[in-house]
Amino acid sequence: MSTQTQTGITILGLGPGDGNLLTLQARQWLEQIDEIYVRTRQHPTLETFPAGMQVHSFDSFYEKHASFEDVYESIIEQVLELGSRPEGVTYGVPGHPFVAEATSPEIIRRAKEKGIPVKVIEGLSFLEPVFTALELDPFPFMTLMDALELGQRLQPQFPPSSPLLITQIYSRMIASEVKMALTNTYPDEMMVRLVHDAGTAACQVQTLPLYEIDRQNEIGLRTVLYIPPLPADTSFEDFQEVIARLRAPDGCPWDREQTHLSLRRYLIEETYELLDALDNEDPQKTSEELGDLLLQVVLHAQIGVEEGEYSINDVLAGINRKLVRRHPHVFGDAKVSDSEGVVVAWEKIKAQERKAKSETNSTVGLLSGIPAALPGLNQAQEVQTRAARVGFDWDDITPVYGKVAEEFEEVKQAAGSPRTEAEIGDLLFAVVNLSRWLKVDAETALRSTNLRFRKRFEHIEKRAAENGKQLTDMTLKEMDRFWDEAKALEE
Numbered sequence: 001m002s003t004q005t006q007t008g009i010t011i012l013g014l015g016p017g018d019g020n021l022l023t024l025q026a027r028q029w030l031e032q033i034d035e036i037y038v039r040t041r042q043h044p045t046l047e048t049f050p051a052g053m054q055v056h057s058f059d060s061f062y063e064k065h066a067s068f069e070d071v072y073e074s075i076i077e078q079v080l081e082l083g084s085r086p087e088g089v090t091y092g093v094p095g096h097p098f099v100a101e102a103t104s105p106e107i108i109r110r111a112k113e114k115g116i117p118v119k120v121i122e123g124l125s126f127l128e129p130v131f132t133a134l135e136l137d138p139f140p141f142m143t144l145m146d147a148l149e150l151g152q153r154l155q156p157q158f159p160p161s162s163p164l165l166i167t168q169i170y171s172r173m174i175a176s177e178v179k180m181a182l183t184n185t186y187p188d189e190m191m192v193r194l195v196h197d198a199g200t201a202a203c204q205v206q207t208l209p210l211y212e213i214d215r216q217n218e219i220g221l222r223t224v225l226y227i228p229p230l231p232a233d234t235s236f237e238d239f240q241e242v243i244a245r246l247r248a249p250d251g252c253p254w255d256r257e258q259t260h261l262s263l264r265r266y267l268i269e270e271t272y273e274l275l276d277a278l279d280n281e282d283p284q285k286t287s288e289e290l291g292d293l294l295l296q297v298v299l300h301a302q303i304g305v306e307e308g309e310y311s312i313n314d315v316l317a318g319i320n321r322k323l324v325r326r327h328p329h330v331f332g333d334a335k336v337s338d339s340e341g342v343v344v345a346w347e348k349i350k351a352q353e354r355k356a357k358s359e360t361n362s363t364v365g366l367l368s369g370i371p372a373a374l375p376g377l378n379q380a381q382e383v384q385t386r387a388a389r390v391g392f393d394w395d396d397i398t399p400v401y402g403k404v405a406e407e408f409e410e411v412k413q414a415a416g417s418p419r420t421e422a423e424i425g426d427l428l429f430a431v432v433n434l435s436r437w438l439k440v441d442a443e444t445a446l447r448s449t450n451l452r453f454r455k456r457f458e459h460i461e462k463r464a465a466e467n468g469k470q471l472t473d474m475t476l477k478e479m480d481r482f483w484d485e486a487k488a489l490e491e
Helices: 024-032 044-048 059-064 068-083 103-114 127-134 147-151 172-182 210-215 236-247 253-257 264-279 283-306 312-326 339-358 376-389 398-414 420-437 442-466 476-490
Strands: 009-013 035-038 054-057 089-093 118-121 143-146 164-167 191-196 204-209 223-227
Touching: 009 024, 009 068, 009 103, 024 118, 035 068, 059 068, 068 089, 068 103, 089 103, 103 118, 127 191, 127 223, 143 147, 147 164, 147 172, 172 210, 172 223, 191 210, 204 210, 236 253, 236 283, 264 283, 264 442, 283 312, 312 339, 376 420, 376 442, 398 420, 420 442, 442 476
Parallel strands: 009 089, 009 118, 035 054, 035 089, 143 164
Antiparallel strands: 164 223, 191 204, 191 223
16 A cells, blocks of 8 residues: 555545445555544445555544534544645545435535635435336436435425436434334325445345334345325426416416406305305315415416416425414424413414504504404404403403393393494494404304205205205294204204
């Protein structure tokens, strides 16, 4: 072995594991040095190093620190210190220095700040042998995801219509965390593939259902998970493409003609159709109506893009920031003990937001922002709730009952007079206030009653037909009997 005088830091890619896959440049460099520091000794390529090579590793850092972040920070600091020596340092990393390697970019950034020269000797990454093992071309697109990052999530952050490669599945525990995140999007029985030790003679590919990935004893430091794509119609991004295509010059004439204002009625209609599906507890219909409502959202976003107003990314960013801002007990350090505490904190944050808006807009008041198109019961409940926040409310429910009775008497006195409509409105407003005090949503309560009435009346129609009668031929007493039957069936 001839010794080469080096300065600074040389980051050397050790390839996927097989010594035969070391690049010629890497092999030549190894033959010219007598000392190397490697991130880990758990790499088969080390067995092919030249005889007499002094090999140091940072494996002890993995035992010393509780998190990978702390491990990598210690390695980075140590490499920078070694690189400051007159003789410099060669730092060997598995695969390619810039593929799934957290330490290399940061070492280079800090070395530049310190004036330490850095040389990078590339190596074959683990990706190429994985593609070979899978007999798969990653083009035209493929999503790459780190298992440690995915395991911390409750929901995958990539389109399911894209093939997916999940790296660094070090253990069955990590595989379990990955599985829990994936099954929120992918079917449990979906066939996937685990690739072990790609780029070595021990390479193995397992085909198995997604729910079994964390049961495999073969999982180790060089395990990768491949998830095939779901159909294109399962992706939000593909849905955006469909909408954009409909709005394109050669798209649908009707869709191209729509504006924010022209779509208003459809937004309202789809919202109520969704509510109807929810009221009927129909999961399949609910799924369908959620899709119809989403269509309206994305259509408006596409029009916003075309008009230079906003994009769906702006919509998503706005609601994401709002939710994070209004949930400091989840995304911050705030503490709440129960749901009531959440509501109190939420209202305080909203009040701060309104105050900030009022500083730039003098017309922003406590009741500002309540949509005029909101159904009357919803609107009344929101008005009362906001007024109650600043103390415009009774101390207990007793006078609330009294107010309902008072307004009822005023309706009886006003019956048939020009005041009837106003007095009915006052009565409804008082009933909504009672609902608020009893923690009942007035709109939902009335919708439930409407639904029960419809079902009971449909029973009357059915029983009338069974008896060969028309409703108009029946007495009220007969209809009441069938009504009572319907009520009994609900119990």
